[in-house]
Amino acid sequence: MELIQQPDLSVNIAGLELANPVLLASGTCGYGAEVADLVGLSLYDSVPGGIVVKGISLKPRLGNPPPRLAETPCGLLNSIGLENVGVEVFLEQKLPWLRSVNTAVIVNILGNSVEEYAELASLLNVAGVDALEVNISCPNVREGGVAFGADPEMAARVTKAVRNASIKPVIIKLSPNVTDIAVIARACEEAGADALSLINTLLGMAVDIKKRRPVLANVFGGLSGPAVKPVALRMVWQASRAVNIPIIGIGGISSWQDAIEFFMAGAVAVEVGTAVMVRPSVVQEIVSGIGQFMEETGAFDVCSMRL
Amino acid sequence: MELIQQPDLSVNIAGLELANPVLLASGTCGYGAEVADLVGLSLYDSVPGGIVVKGISLKPRLGNPPPRLAETPCGLLNSIGLENVGVEVFLEQKLPWLRSVNTAVIVNILGNSVEEYAELASLLNVAGVDALEVNISCPNVREGGVAFGADPEMAARVTKAVRNASIKPVIIKLSPNVTDIAVIARACEEAGADALSLINTLLGMAVDIKKRRPVLANVFGGLSGPAVKPVALRMVWQASRAVNIPIIGIGGISSWQDAIEFFMAGAVAVEVGTAVMVRPSVVQEIVSGIGQFMEETGAFDVCSMRL
């Protein structure tokens, strides 16, 4: 009888302990309760290793006018515009439930200024928040948002401010809408980021030729889903070779094979967004598939798969 | 009886006369002869309004080692690496056939330096070449290529050099792998570009998880096909609002509806690449569909469709 070592799916990202490397991506799983039954979030043994909640701002936001969604070939354009309940309501009404669930809770934050990011970070120095993901890359809000993620200096300033204000691991979420992802990645690393996650959505648009207007009321939206996977993989490859901090891969992941591609490209964990919305059960499939692949190939942990 | 005015499909792009606004994109139709029977290139009444031939360099190029192709969801990654016969052989062996065909001939050029671009342009000041498309955006060659397209100053230098060396209309083909397409577009306009075409491919990659290596021997490749259409449309929208010169839209166009989306976003002509390779008959469908749509909606020319 052969002794088969069970692969270890757990990862530790700068102090953020994950039972497995599959996270629910921000904006595609609400505040968790919306999807709990379908993805397997529960008191014990949750399926995903963690959840990144919908981007939270200081004040509640109404979001953009509809239409907010457009389907594209193997992709989805959204212009939600960061509709959210605001940090106060989040702490009072959403976090208690999240605390009750056995999974890592990562709070995605978005400010209109460096100061707002810092203020959000300090308000979230509370039990039950396991890490922050700093959204410097949302294409759907006018002030802040993408501007921070497109400029290495601004990205560094936000990173520094959040790093100073927070007692949690700080993950900076990068925008793919840049000429050189490595430059931004290094700027964030030098400014003290504990980890990077990428990619956020690619800026895109669609036109309704019958109504003779852009499909989205906001004109532009963020492209996600399988269509963007090749771009995301390339950026994860580039970023993971540019910095020494851990990288969380995001973008179009819809199967365990996709997740393995990201691990091989240099990610130590992945977030799954669009695919979870369309097929919630995919989370279980991805987690199981990664474990099985690791067992079959003798990989003892996620990092060891990197090419 | 109603008098129905036939819509006018012809466009004039800075002196480049096109019978209709549908061009075959560079690199996806060889030097024309390869696809002639299937897309309808002929002595009289060719189906496409023009053909942009495979990127030509001063010296012949072998291109990148295989594998050079990877299919992705609704997309294609290629790392051909500008395999081409070189300008000399092009002029001797390929151009004569192209001259015999009744369609506009646009030569896509790629140099390793500003000087090479200029030299190529002057070598192509010959009868039968109707315009130049300057590829400052190919992600598949190390020297030159994308570097020129990612930097407004370099883009301007190339544009100026080609503009000075050429007696033909000069179209600059832009890379989508940039933070702000409007900045590059304006730089090219100011440097004397007659028109812009966009987008070239998005830089991407894929991993072969069984073989444990990138699918493409070149690691990175250019993403094309329907997957990139939303990004292309957005950039055409942005560029056409940033400059006053005509814009040729490219990226994922696979139907006449897609073409109309680009006209509405601000393009005056389109190039069709990946879709032609997969379904050559699509060219006829797109040309006819545009005409019918214009007739039904009373558009008297392509430009009038712009939103």
Place this chain on the structure above:
Amino acid sequence: MSRHELECGVIDNRAVTRDIFLLRLDAHELTLQARPGQFCMLEVGEYAYPLLKRPFSIHDVPDENEIEFIYRVAGKGTAMLSRKRAGDSIRVLGPLGNGFGWNQSRHPVLVGGGLGIAPMLFLARIISEKGLIKPVVILGARSSAELVSLEAFKAIDCRLCLATEDGSLGQKGFVTTLLQEIVGDSEADMVFSCGPMPMLKAVYEIAVKASVSCEVSLEAQMACGIGACLGCAVKSADRSSGQTGYLHVCKEGPVFDGADVSWN
């Protein structure tokens, strides 16, 4: 809330008019949970093309094993759906949304226009079978061919009133004309409606005038169908000064009190 993500076998999928299809799925897990006015998200192709599941109202739950949908081939996705055959299977997420508040009404009037007929069959059945009430059911369409599932409606104990734009069946004209009459001279206490926005608006206005409350089932482009993405927003009426200025069709709806909806 008990919803499921399932592979359901296709029992039958057939054209009832040129472009309207009736789909019958084997889905006993869903039938017990389903309430009238709820919908399901159906995977119409192979993942990931088209990427999104499509939302369809539950048309009927004729028995504990079967769930029915009626749909028009409107685009690429529904065209792909129409090619599914008995023996194929379809991935389904449901039942989703809130459903109609039928049990608050003693004299309900149901108004379905076009494919808005879809949720009315199940609603009429439940009102009649569970509520032991005989509802008024007003159905309208362009022509008689599009007045689908008439036999099924006739088998339910309800008062059926029909209108067609071309007069090929029932009254010539719109459902709103019928509604006007019925609301005027009956004890109607609630209107439940589904159909195109202009029709819903007219229905709502008639109800308001008659001081009858009115629930409408709305549509919006959806991605998740479960309240996770906030994509399916529609503007809410000013008076509903809740947390946001938007309603989310998949979760707070698809059925809304007409008074909460912005009709402009």
Place this chain on the structure above:
Amino acid sequence: MSRHELECGVIDNRAVTRDIFLLRLDAHELTLQARPGQFCMLEVGEYAYPLLKRPFSIHDVPDENEIEFIYRVAGKGTAMLSRKRAGDSIRVLGPLGNGFGWNQSRHPVLVGGGLGIAPMLFLARIISEKGLIKPVVILGARSSAELVSLEAFKAIDCRLCLATEDGSLGQKGFVTTLLQEIVGDSEADMVFSCGPMPMLKAVYEIAVKASVSCEVSLEAQMACGIGACLGCAVKSADRSSGQTGYLHVCKEGPVFDGADVSWN
């Protein structure tokens, strides 16, 4: 060169083993043009998913109306293809590529391994029917079940030699063992082969040793299939110092003189 882009009706598409299917298409426009060793690009899904057509060797042209393909379900695309049924239609681009130079040989030996059997049936048929020559046909596979289309081969006037890795039919072992023997003691003047690269390499080496020329049919990932994209490059042998160091499978091939191919 006369090639077409067509919608072809599916006559039949059935499993001949667990994962190998025989597809019969109604395509009289193609049958007259087709030469053995050529291939077609088949659209296996709905455009644009999967995006690319898939290349398949022409397995047989039994009469002027029908063209046959034999394929293994290898991934997503072939899985979708396997779900096509009689009455469906498939978009086809073909016939493409150069084909085997069979008419330069008087004593041809055909060697097909695994799904490399695919082009050999049509090649054997044409050599026998048009060339009036009785070819030697060596076929090999893992087991007897995978020695597909044997009945069709038997109906052709050829000398059939079989090998299976598990010995379930013909000689136990590889086609190369059979080829070794046959090339050794026959007047074989040309070998035509299709199969996995390691097999082709071994076949080529045997042929070289016996001073017999050898044509091999290669595979590569393809996008256009018509020489337009230059995607299907494979390394050429050093000695072929033509314009480039690459051969393009779809256009200069898929059949190459083994001497032109880089075997490392």
